Amino acid sequence: MSKKRPLSFYLLAAFFGLFVLFLYGPFSAIFLLSLQGPEGQLTFPMRGFSFYWLGEVFQQQRVGDFVSAFQRSFLLGLLVMAITVALSVLAGMAFRSKFWGSNLIFYLTISSLIVPSILVSLGIGIVFSLLGIDNQWYSSALAGHLTWTLPFAFLIMVGVFNRFNPSYEEASRDLGANDSQTFWQILLPLIAPSLIGVGLFGFTLSYDEFTRTSLISGENNTLPLEIFGMTTNVTTPALYALGTLTTAFSFLLIGVAVAAFQLLSHRQEG
Amino acid sequence: MNIGTKINSVGKTNAVCDLGLTAQGVSLRSVSKKYGSFVAVENLNLDIPAGDYCCLLGPSGCGKTTTLRMIAGHEDVTSGDVLIGDRHVNNLPPAKRDTAMMFQNYALFPHKTVWQNVDFGLKMRKIPQSDRRTRVGEMLELIGLSHLAERKPVQLSGGQQQRVALARALVTRPKVLLLDEPLSALDETLRLRMRGELRKIQKQFGMTFIQVTHGVDEAFALSDQIVVMNHGHIEQVATPAEVFRTPASQFVAKFMGDQNIFTGKVINCIADTNSDLIELDVKGIGSLFCRGYGAVIGNEAACSIRADLVELEPYSAATSIPSTKQNHISVRITAVELTGYVTRVSLMAEKTGQELLYKVRTDDWHNSSLQEGQLIILRWSADDCIFLAH
Amino acid sequence: MKNWKNIQPYLLVAPQTLVFFLFLVIPIAAILMVSFWEFTGYSMSPAFTWDNYAAIFSSPVYLATYINTFKFVAIVWLITLAIAYPIAYFLAFHVTSLRWQIVLFLICTIPFLTSNIIRMISWIPFLGREGVLNQTLMALGVTNQPIEMFLFSDFAVVLAMVHLYSLFMIAPIFNSMMRIDRALVAAAEDAGASGWQIQKEIILPLAVPGIAIGSIFIVTLVMGEFATVRLMSGGQSSSVGYLIRTQIGSLQYPMAAANAVILLLVTLLLVFGILRAVDIRKEL
Numbered sequence: 001m002s003k004k005r006p007l008s009f010y011l012l013a014a015f016f017g018l019f020v021l022f023l024y025g026p027f028s029a030i031f032l033l034s035l036q037g038p039e040g041q042l043t044f045p046m047r048g049f050s051f052y053w054l055g056e057v058f059q060q061q062r063v064g065d066f067v068s069a070f071q072r073s074f075l076l077g078l079l080v081m082a083i084t085v086a087l088s089v090l091a092g093m094a095f096r097s098k099f100w101g102s103n104l105i106f107y108l109t110i111s112s113l114i115v116p117s118i119l120v121s122l123g124i125g126i127v128f129s130l131l132g133i134d135n136q137w138y139s140s141a142l143a144g145h146l147t148w149t150l151p152f153a154f155l156i157m158v159g160v161f162n163r164f165n166p167s168y169e170e171a172s173r174d175l176g177a178n179d180s181q182t183f184w185q186i187l188l189p190l191i192a193p194s195l196i197g198v199g200l201f202g203f204t205l206s207y208d209e210f211t212r213t214s215l216i217s218g219e220n221n222t223l224p225l226e227i228f229g230m231t232t233n234v235t236t237p238a239l240y241a242l243g244t245l246t247t248a249f250s251f252l253l254i255g256v257a258v259a260a261f262q263l264l265s266h267r268q269e270g
Numbered sequence: 271m272n273i274g275t276k277i278n279s280v281g282k283t284n285a286v287c288d289l290g291l292t293a294q295g296v297s298l299r300s301v302s303k304k305y306g307s308f309v310a311v312e313n314l315n316l317d318i319p320a321g322d323y324c325c326l327l328g329p330s331g332c333g334k335t336t337t338l339r340m341i342a343g344h345e346d347v348t349s350g351d352v353l354i355g356d357r358h359v360n361n362l363p364p365a366k367r368d369t370a371m372m373f374q375n376y377a378l379f380p381h382k383t384v385w386q387n388v389d390f391g392l393k394m395r396k397i398p399q400s401d402r403r404t405r406v407g408e409m410l411e412l413i414g415l416s417h418l419a420e421r422k423p424v425q426l427s428g429g430q431q432q433r434v435a436l437a438r439a440l441v442t443r444p445k446v447l448l449l450d451e452p453l454s455a456l457d458e459t460l461r462l463r464m465r466g467e468l469r470k471i472q473k474q475f476g477m478t479f480i481q482v483t484h485g486v487d488e489a490f491a492l493s494d495q496i497v498v499m500n501h502g503h504i505e506q507v508a509t510p511a512e513v514f515r516t517p518a519s520q521f522v523a524k525f526m527g528d529q530n531i532f533t534g535k536v537i538n539c540i541a542d543t544n545s546d547l548i549e550l551d552v553k554g555i556g557s558l559f560c561r562g563y564g565a566v567i568g569n570e571a572a573c574s575i576r577a578d579l580v581e582l583e584p585y586s587a588a589t590s591i592p593s594t595k596q597n598h599i600s601v602r603i604t605a606v607e608l609t610g611y612v613t614r615v616s617l618m619a620e621k622t623g624q625e626l627l628y629k630v631r632t633d634d635w636h637n638s639s640l641q642e643g644q645l646i647i648l649r650w651s652a653d654d655c656i657f658l659a660h
Numbered sequence: 661m662k663n664w665k666n667i668q669p670y671l672l673v674a675p676q677t678l679v680f681f682l683f684l685v686i687p688i689a690a691i692l693m694v695s696f697w698e699f700t701g702y703s704m705s706p707a708f709t710w711d712n713y714a715a716i717f718s719s720p721v722y723l724a725t726y727i728n729t730f731k732f733v734a735i736v737w738l739i740t741l742a743i744a745y746p747i748a749y750f751l752a753f754h755v756t757s758l759r760w761q762i763v764l765f766l767i768c769t770i771p772f773l774t775s776n777i778i779r780m781i782s783w784i785p786f787l788g789r790e791g792v793l794n795q796t797l798m799a800l801g802v803t804n805q806p807i808e809m810f811l812f813s814d815f816a817v818v819l820a821m822v823h824l825y826s827l828f829m830i831a832p833i834f835n836s837m838m839r840i841d842r843a844l845v846a847a848a849e850d851a852g853a854s855g856w857q858i859q860k861e862i863i864l865p866l867a868v869p870g871i872a873i874g875s876i877f878i879v880t881l882v883m884g885e886f887a888t889v890r891l892m893s894g895g896q897s898s899s900v901g902y903l904i905r906t907q908i909g910s911l912q913y914p915m916a917a918a919n920a921v922i923l924l925l926v927t928l929l930l931v932f933g934i935l936r937a938v939d940i941r942k943e944l
Binding site for chain 3: 363364370371374375379380390391438439442
Binding site: 120 | 666668669670671672673675676677679680682683684685686687688690691694695733741746747749750751754764767768770773774775776777778779782783784785786788789790791792795826855870877881883884885886887891901904905908913915916920923924926927928929931
């Protein structure tokens with residue numbers, strides 16, 4: 001493949017560059033604007049430079065109760081992540097063998113991605129209200145999030161197990177390990193790096209989820225809902241500061257996940 | 271499913287004319303290929319005559335595939351010239367070079383039928399529909415797959431896929447066919463059969479075939495001319511018989527296999543009628559005599575003797591004196607392996623510990639009374655022993 | 661032992677399937693049921709009436725909302741495809757080292773792991789009355805007063821949706837293209853195909869399954885949209901999702917459910933249409 005680069009390479013590279021600018025440009029704008037002085041506005045030019053607005057986020061009277069909304073979203077994210085990883089690993093293992101009804105279950109799982117999110121939210125809301133149960137972030141919203149994270153996690157796990165060489169387990173059983181020893185000693189350590197990916201997916205999809213939560217969060221909002229509510233009544237750069245902080249948190253998570261992935265796969269290869 | 275019988279049954283005695291195929295030679299002039307600081311091929315000079323079946327033979331990474339791809343135009347040359355016939359083709363795209371390539375795993379278009387695959391090159395060249403239909407039909411008839419024209423590649427066996435790839439390459443009437451390890455994807459039995467069919471097709475059409483392979487047997491069986499390559503250089507260009515009988519370098523001798531190679535210092539060189547008689551001082555063994563050219567007294571060099579040209583005789587101190595006609599060394603038998611017609615006897619030189627090989631007809635081995643562990647004399651004629659300058 | 665082996669997969673898949681049964685199948689069944697109920701002004705009561713559906717199909721306002729939603733789907737689909745195909749092609753065929761392919765693909769992916777709401781908000785400094793876009797246009801002399809339509813318009817809605825969802829088109833197309841054997845391109849060149857013919861004959865047909873998967877994502881994401889429509893149009897534009905949200909706000913559950921059923925049917929119709937045209941099973 002070492003032929004001279006054609007003109008199309010440079011045209012496409014430029015197009016790619018523009019696309020990256022399109023993706024990241026708006027981010028950088030709110031990042032900069034959140035660092036303005038106290039007299040800052042919602043648009044450029046920047047008026048002064050300070051951490052005033054980042055501090056302002058934590059003042060409850062100014063922008064609503066950001067801190068407790070963040071705590072709720074964080075806990076919910078961890079809950080969704082744990083359930084997603086556990087259930088998708090089990091389901092992925094089931095799909096290593098062909099069983100009667102496996103196609104039906106496969107399509108049921110995929111269909112959760114195809115159903116518009118607002119329907120899931122509405123449906124769960126109706127079921128809860130018919131049963132007379134209150135909507136809460138840890139019940140109805142958790143249910144809504146799982147319908148969104150599980151299909152992705154399931155597809156990843158099916159892919160992981162498709163590439164997994166079964167002779168490792170056969171060797172383990174040959175050497176006298178039982179099913180549970182084989183699972184904990186051989187299988188789990190080998191798929192651990194992929195689980196980091198699934199976990200990151202589960203957490204961020206939940207942490208950023210809006211539509212599926214929108215009708216069923218109950219009296220206490222998750223963070224995205226809280227921010228959405230603020231867009232109508234907060235007209236200061238505090239809104240941007242909030243955006244900067246949550247985005248920074250997302251980046252931090254991605255960083256941690258990548259580092260953990262590297263560490264685990266490195267350890268595997270010795 | 272035999273291409274030969276298919277051709278006969280159609281009654282075409284001169285397929286060359288019917289399919290409009292003619293051959294051209296290929297020349298490389300000081301061709302080099304560099305990837306950054308890595309030199310894949312360096313200063314290659316090679317002439318492949320029209321109508322030859324030429325194999326580029328060597329271990330992986332020797333530059334043989336790069337060379338083939340430079341002829342095809344899938345790689346640019348860093349310096350030097352590629353000529354096809356007498357045309358300078360350095361700056362021509364693959365399709366304008368009158369070459370066609372058969373790819374390692376065939377690269378059949380998975381979304382197109384057999385017919386569409388074979389038709390593709392003609393369609394791209396905007397050949398009229400009616401001509402295309404005739405030519406594709408003829409080609410499928412020739413490879414005996416007319417009945418599978420509407421199948422997709424995944425529905426074909428390995429051998430059938432290989433024929434479609436061949437048909438797709440031949441249908442544009444190339445002057446040179448380039449084959450990149452065409453048999454490596456097939457199992458042993460099929461490989462032997464398709465090998466025969468490739469050779470038959472090449473002879474039938476009198477086309478120039480240039481094939482990349484790492485299999486010595488394959489190169490021996492197919493080639494008019496073998497090009498042995500190593501580290502981006504050509505080690506030897508010769509007929510299979512010549513490569514087999516007189517390898518040009520230690521690398522070629524080792525790569526052929528079944529050769530016993532001794533390295534030492536040239537201490538004497540006597541001009542003779544056919545070739546020079548050269549005396550080599552081998553550490554721990556003493557003098558060995560061999561024949562060849564280009565020996566420089568005092569240089570490190572080597573000699574090699576084919577494992578089927580040595581003989582064993584019972585040990586006796588008296589016979590183990592070197593002469594200019596015969597080489598002798600004392601060896602111990604370490605293992606005996608029956609491979610069918612031939613038995614392979616592993617030996618170890620008593621003084622140096624070097625591993626050596628003796629190949630003998632199985633029947634002859636059974637008639638001898640030699641045993642594993644026995645100390646014996648390995649003897650061979652100086653005339654059979656090839657001097658290797660490097 | 662044999663018995664255990666037979667039921668093992670069912671036990672393993674049971675928890676996940678239970679989640680989908682409880683929180684996907686039953687809720688959708690509930691929506692279907694409630695869509696036939698009556699609304700009494702402040703609550704819903706069990707009944708079997710087609711009135712909700714009749715109201716939707718007889719109201720020009722509702723129908724216009726549906727048309728508007730389809731319009732968003734069509735425009736966003738077209739733009740994301742136009743962006744995603746060249747981006748995926750560049751990554752898969754022009755970037756030759758696997759390491760760089762991964763790095764560049766991750767650069768495209770990272771923004772999609774952050775909050776959609778924040779990503780919408782981040783357009784305000786660009787599109788607002790005194791935003792970067794207006795200031796640039798005025799500095800260039802293209803216009804002498806700020807253009808109001810950038811923020812709070814259909815334009816802003818489409819722009820934000822493209823920004824939010826283009827990865828869902830890029831990733832599947834990139835995946836399809838990465839599976840194309842490079843030798844196929846060399847073989848096509850060998851056969852005399854031009855760059856354009858290679859696109860048409862080899863790469864596009866083999867990328868079609870990826871395009872189909874991406875299209876399914878875009879259709880389902882945009883069909884159910886309401887946050888982007890609400891925020892970026894400033895409440896001036898509407899979509900079925902937004903309509904449902906508003907009806908829930910005034911407790912009109914039966915109407916919302918009827919709208920949801922129609923929305924689901926239309927979405928499934930589009931998805932099955934795509935699946936009929938393209939075999940995507942090999943991609944899964």
